[in-house]
Amino acid sequence: MQYAIADSHSDILVNRLHDFTVPWAQRIIERHCRETRVKNLEMISADIGTTTRVRLMVEHDGPEALPRRWFVKIPSLAWRARLITALPRLLHVETRFYRDIAHAVPLNRPVLLAAQSRFGKGATLVLSDVAESGALPGRTGEALSLSQATAVIEHLARFHAAFWGIQCDSNYRWLGGPIRRLEDRLGTLMAVPLMRLGLEKADGAVPGHLHGPALAYARRRRRIMRFLHSGRQTLIHRDCHPGNFFWNGSNPGLLDWQLVRIGEGIADIAYFLATALEPETRRSHERSLLEHYRHSLAAHGIADTRPETLWQRYRAHLSYPFEAMVVTLAVGGMMEEEANLAMIRRAASAISDLEGFAALADA
Known part of the structure; x- marks a missing residue:
């Protein structure tokens, strides 16, 4: 299943952990099911490396097919890793991969929920957590x-x-x-x-x-x-x-x-x-x-x-x-x-x- 990505007019960019809020999740959900409402958002974990990888539990009243476990990548909160990855724009590259190429790759991969990249502003990639399917x-x-x-x-x-x-x-x-x-x-x-x-x-x-x-x-x-x-x-x-x-x-x-x-x-x-x-x-x-x-x-x-x-x-x-x-x-x-x-x-x-x-x- 492939969902629509966020466009440049629907801001989902995140650069800090406290930016993960119910209204942020609601903007993503509305891309896929306009009548669905997010009831709660819980951060399960945050792992800081070359990027910051965050696992979220999103409670909503939408269909079963709409993932409730989300895996989000944002720029690294570690200054060294961020310095190394910022100039070659590695997260921007991954965001574009999911937008433009992933659908043609014959490998198992997570469901894309949203992706946004802006020069000088960062990038945010929102995927279904592989645990959603028991992986x-x-x-x-x-x-x-x-x-x-x-x-x-x-x-x-x-x-x-x-x-x-x-x-x-x-x-x-x-x-x-x-x-x-x-x-x-x-x-x-x-x-x-x-x-x-x-x-x-x-x-x-x-x-x-x-x-x-x-x-x-x-x-x-x-x-x-x-x-x-x-x-x-x-x-x-x-x-x-x-x-x-x-x-x-x-x-x-x-x-x-x-x-x-x-x-x-x-x-x-x-x-x-x-x-x-x-x-x-x-x-x-x-x-x-x-x-x-x-x-x-x-x-x-x-x-x-x-x-x-x-x-x-x-x-x-x-x-x-x-x-x-x-x-x-x-x-x-x-x-x-x-x-x-x-x-x-x-x-x-x-x-x-x-x-x-x-x-x-x-x-």
Whole structure:
């Protein structure tokens, strides 16, 4: 079910927790069922990270199909996270994703209730809470089982196949436009100091033999990003760690589309396997999981992927989840630290085992 989004004349923007009021919820409800009245609003939780994520219980007299558990994303109330995410306008990107693209994505996703984005004013995204349908949100840093990993690989293959060969035409130009270029420039500008700080804070989570190659990667980041972007293009999530999934039984769905972009599908697979699987599980099954991804793509009409090329691109793309986790630790306040460290250990193990930095020699 897809509901209408708020337009520019119906202000639903929220920047503080005390702005969640019954009149605010009423403005959203009236977009969908004008006769429905909101009776009460209760804040269940507020989690502050790269964004502030708020769970609400909204009591109303509308139809059963109109969600009563809401999940709302607003700009982060943590100043460091807000500074990092404000310039590349990450929440604005996610808002536009739900407005313009989500309906075409063949993955489980929450119901969109309202979305609004204004330059200089912030963005607010209102979704149904996945708990409304009995689904369970993933936990950041948790290790997934082989059966869960297999299900995710199948779903990502279907998602990538749906957008295979996508071009930055008028419908998708914003995915690679000024915002993304600014994000890449900021990432490159801050790569060395943040990598150095992250490695210091990670302490024993990153083996010493990786420190030199990691800093060399940071110094060459701009060229490496171009190399990693040179494969066959599709739509990618680019943040496939365990905390961004939810589970309806054994079926996964994806949350947090702030980093969505046009890129190479194997990038999502590398990010997922590097952050979600314990090293023993990954070592035993990553070859077969990549082959499963290739066969799943073929089942959806994409038959031009060669096993050895896929493997080499997978090795190269392991560099980004490693960077992302180390930089997240360096910035601080964006993720629960123990979960962050657990994923750093996994990503470090993956890039070490497969000599991922060496796979970037041609960049």
